[in-house]
Amino acid sequence: MSEFESDLEAPSYLIQDIVARALAEDIGSGDVTSRAVIPPETRAIGQLIAKEPGVVAGMEVARECFKQLDSETEFTVIKHSGECFKAGEILGTVRGPARALLAAERTALNFLQRLCGIATLTRKFVDAVVGTGAEIADTRKTDPGMRALDRAAVRAGGGKNHRYALYDGILIKDNHIRLSGGITAAVAAARSKAHTLFKVEVETTNLDQVREALAAGADIIMLDNMSLEMMRQAVEIIGDRALIEASGGIELNEVAEIAAIGVNIISVGTLTHSAPSLDISLELSPIE
Numbered sequence: 001m002s003e004f005e006s007d008l009e010a011p012s013y014l015i016q017d018i019v020a021r022a023l024a025e026d027i028g029s030g031d032v033t034s035r036a037v038i039p040p041e042t043r044a045i046g047q048l049i050a051k052e053p054g055v056v057a058g059m060e061v062a063r064e065c066f067k068q069l070d071s072e073t074e075f076t077v078i079k080h081s082g083e084c085f086k087a088g089e090i091l092g093t094v095r096g097p098a099r100a101l102l103a104a105e106r107t108a109l110n111f112l113q114r115l116c117g118i119a120t121l122t123r124k125f126v127d128a129v130v131g132t133g134a135e136i137a138d139t140r141k142t143d144p145g146m147r148a149l150d151r152a153a154v155r156a157g158g159g160k161n162h163r164y165a166l167y168d169g170i171l172i173k174d175n176h177i178r179l180s181g182g183i184t185a186a187v188a189a190a191r192s193k194a195h196t197l198f199k200v201e202v203e204t205t206n207l208d209q210v211r212e213a214l215a216a217g218a219d220i221i222m223l224d225n226m227s228l229e230m231m232r233q234a235v236e237i238i239g240d241r242a243l244i245e246a247s248g249g250i251e252l253n254e255v256a257e258i259a260a261i262g263v264n265i266i267s268v269g270t271l272t273h274s275a276p277s278l279d280i281s282l283e284l285s286p287i288e
Contacts, residue, residue, distance in 0.1 A: 008156045009060045017124045018149060019064045022107045032173040043287040044098040045104075048091040048112065051279035055123045056083050057153035058115030059092055064106035081156040082119070091280065099146035105282050113277040115153040121275040122157025125255055125268055134259035134266050135163045139247075141269040150272045151234070162267055170194055171222075173203045183209060187216035190198040201245070210234045214241060220265075228257060235262045245251035 008017070021164045048062070056079045073096035081083050091112075094101060136159045142150040151161050160196040160287040163169030172186045183202055190200045202213040202219035207230065213221050214237065223231050223240055225248030238244055245265040246258050258266060 008152060009059070014148040014255075015061055015064050016068075018067055019061060019107070019111075021145070022066065023104065026107050026129075027103055028272045030103075031099065034099045034102045038102065040097075040100040042098065043096065044101050044284045045093065045287055046282050046284040047093050048103055049281050049283060050085050050087055050089050051281060052090055053084070053086050054116050054120035054278045055157050056085060056091060056116060057081050057156035058112050058121035061115065061149060062092070062108040063110045065111065065174050065217040066094050066096065066101060069104050070097050072096055073100060078091070081152075082158070084123075094204065094282075095287070098281065101282075101284060106167050109254075109280060109282060111149070114265070115156075116280065117277040118150055118272055119157035120278060122154050122159040122271050124252055125258035125271070126158035127268075128256045129259040129266065131260035132256070133136065134220075134263055135160045136255075136271075137265050137267045139243075139267050139269040140165065141273040143272075146199060154271055157271075158267075158273065159268075162265075163262040168200070170198050171201045171203065171219075173237070174224075177203075182187060182214045183218075184216045187213070187218055191217070203247075204234075205228070207233055207237065210237055214238055217247060218242055222243055222247050223263070226253040231258065231261050231263070273276050 032086040048213060058078045059081060066073040066075055073094060076093045079089065079091045085091060122136065129136060136161060138151060138154040139162055142232060154161060163171065170190050172190065174185055177183055178202050180189060187202060188199055199219035201222060202218040203222040203224050204213055206209045210221060218244040222245040223234050226234065233245060241266065245267055246263040248274045250258060250266060250268050
C-alpha cells in the first residue's frame with residue numbers, strides 16, 4: 001500500500017492547486033449574477049446541510065474554495081473527515097462576503113458531494129469485511145487531476161490506498177506479461193532493474209499463472225476477475241508464500257464472501273470511478 005499520506009486529508013498544496021483550477025473553470029471573468037443582484041457590502045452566513053446519511057470527506061477542500069475567494073471568510077468544521085452523519089445534520093458553517101460565498105458555492109459542493117460519496121461507499125465495503133482480515137483498497141481509476149482528493153476520501157471511509165501512481169509500485173499486468181515474454185521473464189526483469197525496496201505484484205487470471213507467479217517469486221499475487229471457486233483454489237496454492245489480492249469488478253453484495261476466502265487485499269475500482277455523489281446543500285442567510 002502507498003505511504004503517500006497517512007491522514008484523512010490530501011496535502012494542502014495539492015488542495016490549493018486543484019481548487020484554484022476548479023474555481024477558475026467555474027467563475028472565469030466573474031459571477032455576473034451576484035454582481036448584478038447582490039450589493040458588494042452584503043455579508044452572509046451559510047450552513048452545509050446533509051440531505052442524506054453518509055461519511056464526511058473533503059471539508060478542507062470546501063474550506064479552501066471559500067478562502068481562495070476571500071481570505072477573511074470564516075469556515076467552521078462541525079463534522080470532520082471520517083465521521084458519520086445523518087440526513088439533516090450540519091456539516092459545517094461559513095461566514096463572509098455574500099458575493100464570495102455565492103461564487104464558491106457550486107465548486108465547494110461539487111467537491112464535497114463527490115468526496116463524501118466516495119467515503120460513504122468505501123465505509124460500506126469496509127464494514128462488509130469486518131472480522132475477515134481483508135483490507136479494502138482503491139485503484140488508479142480516479143478522475144484525472146483528482147487522485148489526491150479521491151484517495152483521501154477512501155482513507156476517510158476506512159479504506160487503504162493501493163500504489164499511488166506508476167512510480168511507486170511494480171504491478172505486472174496482462175499487457176506487461178504479453179509484451180515481456182511471460183510472467184517469469186517479467187518478474188526476473190523487475191527484480192534486476194527496479195529498486196530493491198519495491199515489492200513485485202503480478203496480475204493473474206488463471207491457476208497456471210498463479211503457480212508461475214509464485215514460482216517466479218512474486219511478493220503479491222492479484223487474482224483478477226476469477227470465480228469464487230478459482231479464488232479458493234488459488235488461495236490454497238499460494239498459502240502464506242505471498243500476499244493475495246482480489247480484484248476485478250467486485251461489488252458490495254459479494255465482497256464479504258470474497259474476503260472469507262482468505263485474501264489479504266480487495267481492490268475496488270468502484271470506490272473512485274462510480275461512487276454516487278451525496279446530496280449536500282448550502283443554505284445562506286444575510287447577516288443584518
